[in-house]
Amino acid sequence: MKKIATTILIAVAAGAASADGLKNLESFMKGSQTGKAEFTQTVTSPPKDGQAARTKQSSGSFEFQRPNRFKFVYKKPFEQTIVADGQTLWLYDVDLNQVTQRAQAQALGTTPAALLASAPDLSALKAEFTLENAPDQDGLQWVLATPKTKEGQLKSVRVGFASEQLAALDILDSFGQRSQIRFNGMQTNASLPAGTFQFKPPAGADVVKQ
Numbered sequence: 001m002k003k004i005a006t007t008i009l010i011a012v013a014a015g016a017a018s019a020d021g022l023k024n025l026e027s028f029m030k031g032s033q034t035g036k037a038e039f040t041q042t043v044t045s046p047p048k049d050g051q052a053a054r055t056k057q058s059s060g061s062f063e064f065q066r067p068n069r070f071k072f073v074y075k076k077p078f079e080q081t082i083v084a085d086g087q088t089l090w091l092y093d094v095d096l097n098q099v100t101q102r103a104q105a106q107a108l109g110t111t112p113a114a115l116l117a118s119a120p121d122l123s124a125l126k127a128e129f130t131l132e133n134a135p136d137q138d139g140l141q142w143v144l145a146t147p148k149t150k151e152g153q154l155k156s157v158r159v160g161f162a163s164e165q166l167a168a169l170d171i172l173d174s175f176g177q178r179s180q181i182r183f184n185g186m187q188t189n190a191s192l193p194a195g196t197f198q199f200k201p202p203a204g205a206d207v208v209k210q
Contacts (some may be wrong), residue, residue: 046176064117
């Protein structure tokens with residue numbers, strides 16, 4: 001499950017050519033300083049050694065505050081929390097009682113998190129990604145984002161919008177693993193409690209610094 005969680009930070013997806021995706025992305029970047037939603041995530045690993053592709057599903061909640069703060073809380077089937085507080089990226093695995101701590105500037109960069117919360121505006125995104133409209137699909141308008149740097153494990157990301165509302169991420173990594181995230185009940189510019197993006201390792205948890 002840790003691998004499923006980290007696909008949010010290191011993944012990619014496929015796409016090709018549409019109508020209003022870029023316009024919706026720009027409006028989302030300009031008009032949404034905070035947001036929250038429920039999400040479902042489906043991770044599909046490519047076939048291996050003659051075996052069929054494997055699929056894992058999870059669900060939880062998502063919150064963000066631009067720039068540089070977000071939180072994913074996985075509730076099913078296993079509990080995990082990912083928090084970016086502006087300086088540090090925290091990954092807490094409840095079952096393992098383990099916290100992984102990384103410098104946020106090193107951990108994010110060209111990741112889907114940059115598309116959602118880290119970048120302050122569209123010009124900042126264009127410095128890290130090549131952005132282009134992708135074909136409409138599933139009733140959504142899509143943008144294909146391809147990292148300009150080729151060193152990372154993120155290959156490309158499709159970002160889906162229903163009008164100007166963020167609705168989906170479709171992520172594909174360099175290992176051929178695909179992660180599809182669907183947001184439900186997205187509320188933009190929502191009032192978030194103080195301390196939403198603060199994280200303190202639980203007592204007794206094993207903290208690993210990377």
